[in-house]
Amino acid sequence: MIAIALLLAAPVLAGLVAMLVRSNAKRPWVLPALGVVHVAAALAAIAGRADGHAHDPLVASLWIRLDAIGSVVLLTLSVLFLIISWYAPGYLAARSERPNRLLIVCSCLFLALASLATLSQHLGLMWAAIEGATLACAPMIYFNHNPRSIEATWKYLMVGGVGLALALLGTFFLAYAAIASGKPVELTYEALAAHGALSEPWVRVAFVLLLVGYGTKMGLAPLHTWKPDAYGEAIGFVGALLAGGMTSVAVLALARVVGLVDLLGQGEFARQALTVMGLLSMAWAAAFMIRQTDIKRMLAYSSVEHMGIIAVGLALGPVALPAVLLHLVGNAWAKSALFLSAGNIHRAFASKHIPAVSGAILRLPVSASLFLIGFLAATGTPPFSLFLSELGLFKAAAATASWWTAGIFLACLVVIFIGFSATVVAAVLGDTDAPEPEPLLGDSWRTTAAPFAGLGLVLVLGLWLPAPLKALFDEAQEDARHGRVLEAQP
Amino acid sequence: MVDLLLALVMLLNFALLGSGRIRVLIRTAALQGMVISALPLALGHELGLRGIVLALVALAVKGILVPAVLLRAFDKLAIKREVEPFIGFVASLLLCALGTGFAVLIGRHLPLAPEHAGSLAVAASLATVMAGFLLLITRLKAITQATGYLVLENGIGIFGLTLVGGVPFLVETTLLLDLVAGVFVMVIVMNHIHRAFTTLDTRQLTALKE
Numbered sequence: 001m002i003a004i005a006l007l008l009a010a011p012v013l014a015g016l017v018a019m020l021v022r023s024n025a026k027r028p029w030v031l032p033a034l035g036v037v038h039v040a041a042a043l044a045a046i047a048g049r050a051d052g053h054a055h056d057p058l059v060a061s062l063w064i065r066l067d068a069i070g071s072v073v074l075l076t077l078s079v080l081f082l083i084i085s086w087y088a089p090g091y092l093a094a095r096s097e098r099p100n101r102l103l104i105v106c107s108c109l110f111l112a113l114a115s116l117a118t119l120s121q122h123l124g125l126m127w128a129a130i131e132g133a134t135l136a137c138a139p140m141i142y143f144n145h146n147p148r149s150i151e152a153t154w155k156y157l158m159v160g161g162v163g164l165a166l167a168l169l170g171t172f173f174l175a176y177a178a179i180a181s182g183k184p185v186e187l188t189y190e191a192l193a194a195h196g197a198l199s200e201p202w203v204r205v206a207f208v209l210l211l212v213g214y215g216t217k218m219g220l221a222p223l224h225t226w227k228p229d230a231y232g233e234a235i236g237f238v239g240a241l242l243a244g245g246m247t248s249v250a251v252l253a254l255a256r257v258v259g260l261v262d263l264l265g266q267g268e269f270a271r272q273a274l275t276v277m278g279l280l281s282m283a284w285a286a287a288f289m290i291r292q293t294d295i296k297r298m299l300a301y302s303s304v305e306h307m308g309i310i311a312v313g314l315a316l317g318p319v320a321l322p323a324v325l326l327h328l329v330g331n332a333w334a335k336s337a338l339f340l341s342a343g344n345i346h347r348a349f350a351s352k353h354i355p356a357v358s359g360a361i362l363r364l365p366v367s368a369s370l371f372l373i374g375f376l377a378a379t380g381t382p383p384f385s386l387f388l389s390e391l392g393l394f395k396a397a398a399a400t401a402s403w404w405t406a407g408i409f410l411a412c413l414v415v416i417f418i419g420f421s422a423t424v425v426a427a428v429l430g431d432t433d434a435p436e437p438e439p440l441l442g443d444s445w446r447t448t449a450a451p452f453a454g455l456g457l458v459l460v461l462g463l464w465l466p467a468p469l470k471a472l473f474d475e476a477q478e479d480a481r482h483g484r485v486l487e488a489q490p
Numbered sequence: 491m492v493d494l495l496l497a498l499v500m501l502l503n504f505a506l507l508g509s510g511r512i513r514v515l516i517r518t519a520a521l522q523g524m525v526i527s528a529l530p531l532a533l534g535h536e537l538g539l540r541g542i543v544l545a546l547v548a549l550a551v552k553g554i555l556v557p558a559v560l561l562r563a564f565d566k567l568a569i570k571r572e573v574e575p576f577i578g579f580v581a582s583l584l585l586c587a588l589g590t591g592f593a594v595l596i597g598r599h600l601p602l603a604p605e606h607a608g609s610l611a612v613a614a615s616l617a618t619v620m621a622g623f624l625l626l627i628t629r630l631k632a633i634t635q636a637t638g639y640l641v642l643e644n645g646i647g648i649f650g651l652t653l654v655g656g657v658p659f660l661v662e663t664t665l666l667l668d669l670v671a672g673v674f675v676m677v678i679v680m681n682h683i684h685r686a687f688t689t690l691d692t693r694q695l696t697a698l699k700e
Contacts, residue, residue: 124661131668138675147686151695153679154632161639161672162626168665169619169646175654179603185654187661201600229698288700 003045004066007074007115010037015108024096027104028089034108035078035085038115042078046071046472062188063122068475072325073252074118075469076332080244081111083336083454084237090446091237094347102139103238110136110241117249123171123187126253127164130217134160137246140238141230152226152233159226160216167213167253173206177264189260193483197265207270210257211277217250218307219300220277221284228288231300232352236343239296243303243339244332251310251328258314263483267317274315275405281308282412289419293354295342295371298423299335302378305416306331309393312409316396318480322473323392326461329469330377330385334458337451338374341367344447345427348437354423359432366443368428370451375424377458379417385461491532492652495525496614499648500590503621506641507582510573512633516560519640522618523552526644529651540659551666552647556640556673563677564633567684574691576628585628589620611652618645632683632690636676643669 014034021027049066066074088107092100110133117129142153175185177198186192212223219227231239261270285305292298306327313324344367345360346352360368377384390413397406436442502522509515527548530537537545575582590613597613622642626635650662680690687694 122661124658124664128661128664128668132671135668135671135675138679142679142682145682145686148697150679150682150686151698154683154692154695155698157672157676157679158626158635158639161676162623162642165619165639165642165646169615169649172646172649172654176603176649179653180601182603187658199601205600228700232698 001048003041003048004064004119006041007038007045007119008112010034010041011108011112011115015105015112018101018104018108024100025093027100028092030104031085031088031107032082034111035082038111039078039082042074042115046075046468062190063125064116064119065121066119067121068472068479069252069255069321069325070118071472072329072469072476073248074115075472076248076329077111077114077118077245079457080240080248080332080336080454083333083450084240084340086453087237087340087447087450090444091235091343093446094440095235098143098145100143103143106136106139107241110140110245114245114249118252121189123174123189123192126256127168127171130167130214130249130253131164133246133249134164134217137238137242140241141234143235143238144233149233152229156226156230159223163213163216163223165213166209166216170206170209170211170213173202173209174260174264177202177206189256193260193263195264200266203261203264203266204269207257207261207266208273211254211270211273214250214254214257215277215311218247218254218311219281219304220307220311221281221304224281224284224304224307227304228297228300231303231339232294232297236339236341236346239299239343240336240339243299243335247303247307248328248332251307251314254311255314255324259480259483271315271317274311275402278308278311278313278315279405279408279412281305281311282409282416284308286412286415286419289416289423292419292423294352295345295354295357295423295427296339296352298420299338299342302338302416302420303331303335305412306335306378308412309390309409312405313393313396316393316400316402316405318477319399320393320396321477321480322470323389323396325473325476326385326392326465327389330389330458330461333454333461334374334377334384334386337370337454337458338378340447340451340454341371341374344443345371348441349434354426356434357427359430359434360428362432363434363437364443366448367451370448370455372424372428373455374451375420377455379420380413383462384458386458388462491534492529493610495529495532496610496648496652499525499614499644500610500617503590503618503641504583504586506621506637507586507624508579510579511571512564512569512573512631512637513561513571515573515634516557516564516637519637519644520553520557522641522644523556523647524549526647526651527552529648533652544659544662547663548647548666551670552640552644556670559673559677560633560636560640563680567633567680567690569631569633569684569690573634574630576630582624582628585624586621589624590617593617593620606653609652611648615645615649615652618642618648621645630691630693632676632680632692635692636673636680639676640669640673 018030113133120126142149180199216223285301313320380386380390593616594613625638
């Protein structure tokens with residue numbers, strides 16, 4: 001109870017502190033402090049899940065509760081934030097020309113709202129939290145205040161705003177499906193799931209709207225158009241927060257909706273739609289990753305790819321859920337390493353385009369190596385955890401005899417590996433005539449330790465899955481298998 | 491009474507797509523928001539004090555506060571008064587008519603609960619969502635796009651208010667808060683667009699592409 005309250009209160013408090021701190025140089029240290037507190041609170045909340053939710057006044061309404069799948073996403077988000085938060089002071093020290101108050105306050109606000117989304121057991125609350133988190137990100141994207149970043153922010157706001165508006169309409173449609181079937185309306189997952197099969201047309205239209213809405217936030221093709229622009233123009237750590245945090249929360253929303261729609265009798269329809277969008281995203285990403293010369297846009301398309309993989313995994317049903325969750329965790333943490341190291345390279349070369357960026361390993365040996373290894377992790381090379389999760393998904397597709405899905409899945413992965421590697425190799429290896437970066441822009445532990453930690457975690461997960469995490473994956477799978485939206489109340 | 495108001499909302503969609511002045515456009519969207527916020531009062535249910543207060547707050551937000559924010563931005567940024575559509579007004583109106591017809595068609599095919607039989611709500615809601623979407627994609631200025639977003643939210647509001655009814659108080663207040671916050675953020679970004687590009691013409695926003 002205290003831990004859950006802390007998950008929401010700590011970021012809000014940190015935001016207030018950041019607002020009051022006058023010094024542009026000291027303010028970024030709010031983030032590492034918040035990161036530590038938040039991870040501690042998340043671990044405590046997850047560990048305390050087992051004992052007695054029933055006496056919890058927060059939980060009594062059944063709007064806020066930490067279930068297994070929510071725990072996984074919360075942990076992903078919290079650790080991602082911790083990684084990013086330890087990078088922020090070093091990065092912002094090199095960017096002292098820009099005031100960072102808005103950036104830091106919005107980061108704290110984002111963490112609060114994204115955490116709320118992982119705890120929500122109510123469709124309306126979940127929607128509001130994601131909408132709020134979306135808005136909190138907007139000022140972070142235009143931190144650079146140049147025309148390009150402002151253009152990206154506007155597109156992000158418009159596309160995301162419309163997408164989420166449609167998700168809200170879908171939420172209402174789902175509520176009306178209950179009314180049209182003569183049942184009382186209540187927007188908690190538990191109450192909706194208890195209805196069983198509901199009016200088919202309403203549930204179907206609702207699912208399409210929710211898929212479009214949360215699919216836009218995830219960045220599934222063809223709704224991903226905001227993504228390359230926003231990720232390309234935002235500074236590295238905002239890109240990492242969007243690609244690892246925002247998308248993971250959107251995946252959670254979609255996973256909950258898919259589970260719910262299954263219980264309401266339209267699972268088959270939902271799975272078909274998800275498979276099509278997932279494979280389309282992978283293919284689309286593959287097409288745009290070939291000959292991509294912008295390293296940050298490349299990462300955006302990689303994110304489209306991974307969201308596609310996750311969508312395909314969700315379509316495969318409970319059997320694939322542990323692999324989906326492992327993929328979600330691995331993607332978020334690997335993305336942090338990629339975006340943060342790409343940010344270092346971008347800064348040192350004052351460009352993110354090949355061929356202006358070339359031979360980065362000569363100028364920034366650590367960041368460039370991290371970028372290169374991050375690429376290997378993100379493309380599912382063993383021994384990183386994304387290899388295991390992609391293998392798990394492929395096996396699940398084969399086990400359910402989805403041969404077409406498995407084939408296209410594999411083909412896209414191969415094309416993406418080739419396209420991605422061409423760009424990364426060109427950026428990292430080769431010769432450079434760029435001058436030695438100024439001391440402040442060169443490699444230092446302050447801006448390389450965080451991406452190193454992110455990669456390390458993905459590597460560890462690939463070699464050894466901690467038992468508590470595995471237990472969470474299994475519990476989430478059990479919940480999905482038995483259509484248990486809620487664990488039994490004592 | 492309710493159907494009369496819903497018909498009015500649908501007519502306002504045409505007014506929105508036909509208006510050539512930004513000021514008129516924002517005022518029309520405000521009027522539409524007020525009509526929609528008044529729907530719960532016209533439904534004749536027992537609202538209770540909380541319901542009435544909420545309806546009045548929604549009325550103030552959608553009809554006064556949000557349009558005022560947009561109008562202020564409009565005055566401050568001293569942009570040209572014309573709406574500047576990407577496609578002509580006649581084409582916009584035709585598309586709106588098509589969208590409305592389509593919405594009525596869908597409304598007929600979705601099974602309604604007995605107490606809503608014959609209600610215009612589904613048609614009005616979808617027609618307004620489509621009108622908002624049309625405004626968003628066919629108007630060039632950032633401020634008209636923001637107004638389109640407002641109209642889209644109006645359309646969703648119709649559905650929530652007339653049909654679902656049971657949307658809890660807390661969620662409904664949060665929705666209003668989100669709308670206000672959303673428009674505020676949009677206006678702030680608009681200021682930045684204006685400063686960076688000295689115009690709100692989104693045709694300038696084309697640097698980012700493959």
